[in-house]
Amino acid sequence: MDFHRFANPARFMRMSIPLLRVLAPAAAVLLALGLVLGFQVPPDYKQGMTVLIMFIHVPAAWMAMFAYAFLAAASAVALVWRHPLAEVAAVEAAPLGAGFTALCLITGSLWGAKMWGTWWVWDARLTSVLVLFFLYLGYLALAHAFDDRQRGLRAASVLALVGAVNLPIIKFSVDWWNTLHQPASVFRLGGPTLSTVYLWPLLTMALGFTLLFAWLLVLRMRAHLMERKIETLRLVAIETRQTVQPQEALS
Amino acid sequence: MSEYLAMGGYAGFIWPAYAAAVAILGGMTFLSVRRHRAAAETLAEIEKARKA
Amino acid sequence: MSAFLAIVRRDLRLAFRQGGDGAFAVMFFVLAAILFPFGIGPEPELLARVAPGILWVVALLAAILALDRMFQPDWEDGTLELIRLSPLPLELAVVAKCLAHWLVTGLPVLLATPVVALMLRLDPASLPMLLLGMALGTPVLSLFGSVGAALTLGARRGGVLVSLLVLPLEVPVLIFGVGAADAAVGHEVGRAQLLILGAMLAAALPLCPLAAAAGLRQALE
Numbered sequence: 447m448d449f450h451r452f453a454n455p456a457r458f459m460r461m462s463i464p465l466l467r468v469l470a471p472a473a474a475v476l477l478a479l480g481l482v483l484g485f486q487v488p489p490d491y492k493q494g495m496t497v498l499i500m501f502i503h504v505p506a507a508w509m510a511m512f513a514y515a516f517l518a519a520a521s522a523v524a525l526v527w528r529h530p531l532a533e534v535a536a537v538e539a540a541p542l543g544a545g546f547t548a549l550c551l552i553t554g555s556l557w558g559a560k561m562w563g564t565w566w567v568w569d570a571r572l573t574s575v576l577v578l579f580f581l582y583l584g585y586l587a588l589a590h591a592f593d594d595r596q597r598g599l600r601a602a603s604v605l606a607l608v609g610a611v612n613l614p615i616i617k618f619s620v621d622w623w624n625t626l627h628q629p630a631s632v633f634r635l636g637g638p639t640l641s642t643v644y645l646w647p648l649l650t651m652a653l654g655f656t657l658l659f660a661w662l663l664v665l666r667m668r669a670h671l672m673e674r675k676i677e678t679l680r681l682v683a684i685e686t687r688q689t690v691q692p693q694e695a696l697s
Numbered sequence: 698m699s700e701y702l703a704m705g706g707y708a709g710f711i712w713p714a715y716a717a718a719v720a721i722l723g724g725m726t727f728l729s730v731r732r733h734r735a736a737a738e739t740l741a742e743i744e745k746a747r748k749a
Numbered sequence: 750m751s752a753f754l755a756i757v758r759r760d761l762r763l764a765f766r767q768g769g770d771g772a773f774a775v776m777f778f779v780l781a782a783i784l785f786p787f788g789i790g791p792e793p794e795l796l797a798r799v800a801p802g803i804l805w806v807v808a809l810l811a812a813i814l815a816l817d818r819m820f821q822p823d824w825e826d827g828t829l830e831l832i833r834l835s836p837l838p839l840e841l842a843v844v845a846k847c848l849a850h851w852l853v854t855g856l857p858v859l860l861a862t863p864v865v866a867l868m869l870r871l872d873p874a875s876l877p878m879l880l881l882g883m884a885l886g887t888p889v890l891s892l893f894g895s896v897g898a899a900l901t902l903g904a905r906r907g908g909v910l911v912s913l914l915v916l917p918l919e920v921p922v923l924i925f926g927v928g929a930a931d932a933a934v935g936h937e938v939g940r941a942q943l944l945i946l947g948a949m950l951a952a953a954l955p956l957c958p959l960a961a962a963a964g965l966r967q968a969l970e
Binding site: 496498499502503541542545546548549553556557559560658662665666668669672673675676679680 | 711714717718721724729730732733735736740743744747
């Protein structure tokens with residue numbers, strides 16, 4: 447695939463317009479469909495209707511991880527190939543990923559409150575997602591910590607890769623730590639296998655979340671590039687005014 | 698209807714979860730759309746001023 | 750080799766020149782650890798149970814405190830530029846700085862641990878494993894810390910930012926370090942945990958300087 451064709455920001459701006467027109471309705475349709483399917487399912491024999499929480503919690507968890515993988519991949523492309531849009535994609539995907547992670551934690555807490563009886567449980571998955579949340583926050587903090595926006599993006603790209611390499615280690619260590627300290631039996635997802643009744647709403651919501659992510663990402667990347675252009679044009683305007691003024695002062 | 702909303706007693710957990718989803722996903726959407734609109738308008742203004 | 754040692758020696762000299770500036774990390778370590786009995790009560794069983802965790806967390810915080818001195822002063826006065834121009838590869842310079850950082854924070858903390866552990870009523874049986882784990886883990890703290898310190902050069906509120914960046918990455922070190930000590934308390938051998946800590950050190954030693962050097966180059970552009 448010839449990525450150089452997509453490297454041009456102007457070309458991205460042009461191509462993103464029809465892309466947005468497709469993604470927005472597609473996301474809306476799938477989310478609506480997922481909700482309709484979800485609210486029609488029968489209660490689970492063990493969890494009752496809290497299985498409805500799963501239709502948000504699991505897709506949110508998948509998106510939280512997918513977004514970080516995307517972030518890391520985009521950062522790698524930015525650092526290795528110096529692709530001009532890769533950094534933009536990474537820094538604009540991060541807040542979305544953080545949002546999904548927060549949603550995963552909140553819904554997980556609510557789900558667990560019923561299933562385990564407490565609002566927070568240091569189970570392996572919740573803990574790993576919590577650490578992931580802080581990796582997102584750290585990335586965003588670093589990206590926005592510099593007056594020079596470009597420097598911030600490049601530093602954050604390195605951090606994203608370091609975090610990505612660390613993530614399996616963190617996951618492994620949390621799993622290990624949790625199995626040592628876990629008192630009760632491990633919670634199984636809706637029983638031994640997920641029946642198709644629950645699978646369809648789940649996958650629909652997951653696809654809807656993915657399309658929502660894609661739509662918001664393209665939207666945010668466009669906004670980022672426009673803001674950058676605004677900044678450049680303003681600087682140009684200031685500079686041209688300044689070169690004119692000394693001559694006026696002399697005359 | 699109220700029995701449906703009660704969700705077999707789990708309502709206190711299910712509806713907040715969906716509310717959180719609406720708040721977070723809706724919030725992200727609202728903020729992104731607003732930012733995009735603001736940037737597009739500002740850019741259009743500046744480009745108009747340049748051509749003038 | 751001489752350039753490498755020169756950097757280590759210079760950093761050590763600077764750390765101890767301002768009247769024991771380098772002792773702050775270990776003083777913080779001791780003070781912060783002693784706070785815990787005041788916080789959670791002096792009951793021996795409770796303290797003994799949480800002592801490994803307290804020692805590790807406070808060691809972690811002490812290591813992070815010293816990070817903003819790793820590159821910042823050199824970057825400000827131009828020494829970093831000279832280091833980059835020298836024939837020593839920037840990655841090795843980072844290793845040298847990590848070594849100096851560890852000698853000023855990690856090693857004193859390691860030496861102070863037995864005394865503090867005594868005060869926290871740590872089960873003496875677990876002390877060797879705790880110390881071994883710290884000996885392997887504190888260099889990893891310095892290595893990850895160097896990545897954070899390098900990436901935040903010139904950032905606003907860089908000092909606090911470094912902790913936000915580095916702490917999530919240090920969680921595995923914390924888990925296995927405490928795990929090794931706890932295993933000893935349970936009269937098992939914490940060998941597996943030590944091996945994992947060793948593996949982390951072996952992996953961090955080449956990889957962290959790569960990332961940190963990339964950060965330094967970004968700062969110097």
